[in-house]
Each structure stands twice: as structure tokens, then as C-alpha cells.
Amino acid sequence: MQNAAFATNESTHQNGRHSIDPTYRPEAGTPVMSTDTAPKTNPEVRALEPVALWNHFADLNAVPRPSKKEERVIEFMKNFGENLGLETIVDEVGNVIVKKPATDGMEDRQTIVIQSHLDMVHQQNAGTGFDFENEGIRMVVDGDWVRADGTTLGADNGLGVASIMTLLSSTDIPHPAIEALFTIDEETGMTGAQGLKGGMLTGAIMLNLDTEEDHVLTIGCAGGIDITAEATYSAEPVSGVEGRTINVRGLQGGHSGMEIHLGRGNSNKLMNRILWHGAKQFGLKVHSIDGGGLRNAIPRESVATVAIPSERTSEFDSWLKTEIESIVAEYKTTDPEIEIVSQAGNAPVDVLPAEFQKTVLGALYANPNGIHRMSPDIDDLVQTSNNLARVEVSGGKLEIQNLTRSSVNTERDDLASAIVAVLELTGAEVTTAGGYPGWQPVPGSPIVSLMADLYEQMFGEKAHVEACHAGLECGIVGTNYPEMQMISFGPNIKGAHSPDERCQISSLQKFWKFLLETLKNIPKK
Numbered sequence: 001m002q003n004a005a006f007a008t009n010e011s012t013h014q015n016g017r018h019s020i021d022p023t024y025r026p027e028a029g030t031p032v033m034s035t036d037t038a039p040k041t042n043p044e045v046r047a048l049e050p051v052a053l054w055n056h057f058a059d060l061n062a063v064p065r066p067s068k069k070e071e072r073v074i075e076f077m078k079n080f081g082e083n084l085g086l087e088t089i090v091d092e093v094g095n096v097i098v099k100k101p102a103t104d105g106m107e108d109r110q111t112i113v114i115q116s117h118l119d120m121v122h123q124q125n126a127g128t129g130f131d132f133e134n135e136g137i138r139m140v141v142d143g144d145w146v147r148a149d150g151t152t153l154g155a156d157n158g159l160g161v162a163s164i165m166t167l168l169s170s171t172d173i174p175h176p177a178i179e180a181l182f183t184i185d186e187e188t189g190m191t192g193a194q195g196l197k198g199g200m201l202t203g204a205i206m207l208n209l210d211t212e213e214d215h216v217l218t219i220g221c222a223g224g225i226d227i228t229a230e231a232t233y234s235a236e237p238v239s240g241v242e243g244r245t246i247n248v249r250g251l252q253g254g255h256s257g258m259e260i261h262l263g264r265g266n267s268n269k270l271m272n273r274i275l276w277h278g279a280k281q282f283g284l285k286v287h288s289i290d291g292g293g294l295r296n297a298i299p300r301e302s303v304a305t306v307a308i309p310s311e312r313t314s315e316f317d318s319w320l321k322t323e324i325e326s327i328v329a330e331y332k333t334t335d336p337e338i339e340i341v342s343q344a345g346n347a348p349v350d351v352l353p354a355e356f357q358k359t360v361l362g363a364l365y366a367n368p369n370g371i372h373r374m375s376p377d378i379d380d381l382v383q384t385s386n387n388l389a390r391v392e393v394s395g396g397k398l399e400i401q402n403l404t405r406s407s408v409n410t411e412r413d414d415l416a417s418a419i420v421a422v423l424e425l426t427g428a429e430v431t432t433a434g435g436y437p438g439w440q441p442v443p444g445s446p447i448v449s450l451m452a453d454l455y456e457q458m459f460g461e462k463a464h465v466e467a468c469h470a471g472l473e474c475g476i477v478g479t480n481y482p483e484m485q486m487i488s489f490g491p492n493i494k495g496a497h498s499p500d501e502r503c504q505i506s507s508l509q510k511f512w513k514f515l516l517e518t519l520k521n522i523p524k525k
Helices: 051-060 071-083 155-169 191-195 267-282 310-330 354-366 409-424 446-459 474-480 505-520
Strands: 023-025 030-032 087-090 096-100 112-117 139-142 145-148 178-183 205-208 216-220 223-232 241-249 285-292 302-309 339-345 370-374 382-394 397-406 429-436 464-467 485-488 502-504
Touching: 051 155, 071 087, 071 096, 071 155, 096 155, 112 155, 155 178, 155 502, 155 505, 191 474, 205 474, 216 446, 223 409, 241 267, 241 285, 241 310, 267 285, 267 302, 267 310, 267 354, 267 382, 285 354, 302 310, 310 339, 354 382, 354 397, 354 409, 370 409, 382 409, 397 409, 409 429, 446 485, 446 505, 474 485, 502 505
Parallel strands: 112 178, 112 205, 205 485, 216 464
Antiparallel strands: 023 030, 087 096, 096 178, 139 145, 145 502, 216 485, 223 397, 223 429, 241 302, 241 339, 285 302, 285 382, 370 382, 382 397
């Protein structure tokens, strides 16, 4: 799930080192992949139920699939469909569509589109040393959960992809005609969904498998827009100073849409708090800042190299110790592992120009972050928010990245304008890009009513039918397929977009049963 849009300038696709040659065991419907760097998947993962689904997920996770560099996974999915003898299409932007006829007795049912995205978010813990572009994910079974070894797992949205692969390769699962839609670049621009043309699909219903709570049926989502500020500067020489390297780390991070309401710390905002006050009170000068990463992830870490006037270092160190204690106390509930460390080091030889530093730190302090407005119409729904995702200042270049989300496009644009205005005060060139629309809920649609009733019958409780603050591709697909009914659901996935990402095994089993029952009950044409 996205969800976010990254600045969608020209893609930087490149070929990797993998040589993908899938073959298939028809009796199991499970692909066997050979890659030059494929990990030895934990056999415990492949033994989990449903076996075919977990094996498809393990094979998918052997294929590196970073956003905007999906050539290998596109080829993998194309080969998968063709080796099953199914009609397989790769469209102009790289989306893969695989069509499978209805099973016997289901020919009179409405055709369904079942959709997930191929790319995944890349995050790893400091010191993990993982090469996402050339390594397969290392998975671990941890009680009732599957996680990765120090990285994101790719359950978002790989388990949706693997579920669809299991349906396509099955010989004994009843289902109507299926149009499997595997989109690309969902996590950093949704360019796959945006590039999907009308007329490619005929289905009346779309099942999106990108919701991350198994009791939720999602029927609407937020739209988003990227804001990027870029500037250059000429560093100034500095003398009579001592060096300090400040690290903010150990924050929870997480999904910048689905978890923005939890009030978790933003490493960029906390670092800037220290730098702004340090500059005001002690003459701190900034040499470099490197904070955050992807727009759709709440930033977890930031490091800054600074210069402190030699005569003020003791005073600064004492103040910083107290300030760190205050920050740790403020975030002890939401971020219990937060750690802020200052270490003495070589004094920088140059720093930001004084006036430029003042305007940058001031703009970052004023840059909104977190919830902007809750929905006045839907209980507990974040309507509009912003994530200050990335701050990089080094070598004469500045870049600041934000992702603004809202289920109300006009309010999204208004908040974006406010952020643009404050960032322009730095003299930077500020651009907006990657905008995508929200998905307007239709609570009474036939597919929503059908699945809500089925859920209650199967599990003895009502499903939560709701909109979410993440970005799903349904709204974009709907622009070219306005008559298509849509709903999103999935298993419990925690910590998406962070190295804490994990999927609950029992929840995946629940989700799988629900999906199969839904397919049996798709209405007639």
C-alpha cells in the first residue's frame, strides 16, 4: 500500500544481474526460480498454510523489485502467466495483465479484476548492509508472524500478488473469469495505475488486495501530491570551531498515511529542532544534514555534522544533554527506542552561509508535519496530513521532500500551497508532482454489501467498512473505468514501509478463506 507518490521524473530503469528462468510444477502450481543471488528461503516459510500461496510469495521475494526498477519482476510475472498458458499482456508502462477463464459452472458470473502492485518499499535497519537491487528478501518465521531479517518484508503488496498467482495457477478453486492486474511503481508515484488505459479491462468488479487489517473492507482513500524543494549554495570556510556529529535514530517510523495519526516522531523535525535552537543560542553552524528516505515512510533516522564555536562547546553539550532528555521523555510512549547521540569529531572546514542556514532551518521548523485536519464527516479518519520525508544538505546542494495527502483534493492543494510558500522563503525552487486523486466511497455498492454480509456470516462479527488515509490505486483506475465497483481488503500486515514489517500467518489464512468465499459468491452477469 502506498502509499505515497514520489516525484515522478523520468524513471531510472536499469537491468540487474539476475537471470530469471522460472519453470513450473503443474501438480503444485508452484514456480521454481533460479537467480544468481536468490536467498535460501527459510523452509519454515514454504511449509506454512496455504502452502501454494506462501511458496509463490517466497519465489516473488527472490526477485528484487524496487519501485521504478521493476524490469525483473515484470519479466517474472510475464513468464508466469505465459507458462500457465494464459493470455498475458504487458502494457506500455509495464503493468502485467493475465486473463484466466471462469471455472466450470461459473461462466455466467461477472468478470472480476483482481489487483495488486509488484513493487515494494525498501527500508533497512542501520548496519544491515542489504542490497535491495540484487538480493532476495531473507524471511524469518517468528511465532504467528513472518518478518524479514532487518529489512522490509515486501508483504505490502507481495502477499496480494502471491494470492493472485495462487488463483491463476490453481486447478481446483472455483472462480469467475479473472483479469489479474499487476501494476508497477505504486509506492513511488502510482505511475502504473496512471498509465493504465481504458479498454484494457472488461471486469465489472475490482478486488484490490492492498488493505492491511483483516477486519477492514476499504471503500475509499486519500489522494496525494509530492512537494520538492531544491537549491544550491556556496559553502563558507569556518575556523575556531569544534565538530559534532548528531544522530537521531531508533524511531518507530512506519507508513506515512496509515500510521500518521499515531504521533510518532519524525527524525527530520526532531533534528531540525536541535539545530535551530543550537544555532540561535550557541552559534551552531551546519555542515551537512542527511535525514529520512522515502516519501511514504515516516522518517526514522537523521544525522547532521555541525560546527560549534570552541568557546561555546561545553555550554552547548550541557544544553543538548538536557534537550535530548526532554525529547526522549516526550516520545517515550510512541518511540520507546528513540536515541539521540552527539559525538565529537573533526571540525568541518566549511558550513552553510549564515543567512541561508537561517532561512532553511526556519522553513523546516515551519514546515507542517503530521495531521492537518481530521474528517468532519467520518469518525477517526485523518482527512489531510503531511510527511516531511527527506532533508538532505551537503556539498552545495539542498533537497527537501514532502508528501501531502488528503481525501479532499482542494484541501490537499491548499496545504501543499502553504508548504510551497514556506519553502520558497529559502530561495529554493519548489515543485509539485505526482499528484493522484482520492477514491470516493460508495458504501451501498453491491460488492460492498455482498462482502460485508459474507464477512459477518463467516466470522460472526461485522466488518469495519471504512475509508483510509493511505493511497490506493482504486481512485486512479476508476478514472478510466468509472462504472467498475471496487473494494480493498487483505491480511494483517504491521509496520509496512519499515524494517519492522511483518505479516500475521493466521490472518493470512483468514483472508484467504474470505477471498475464496467471495469468488464463489460473485453475482451473475
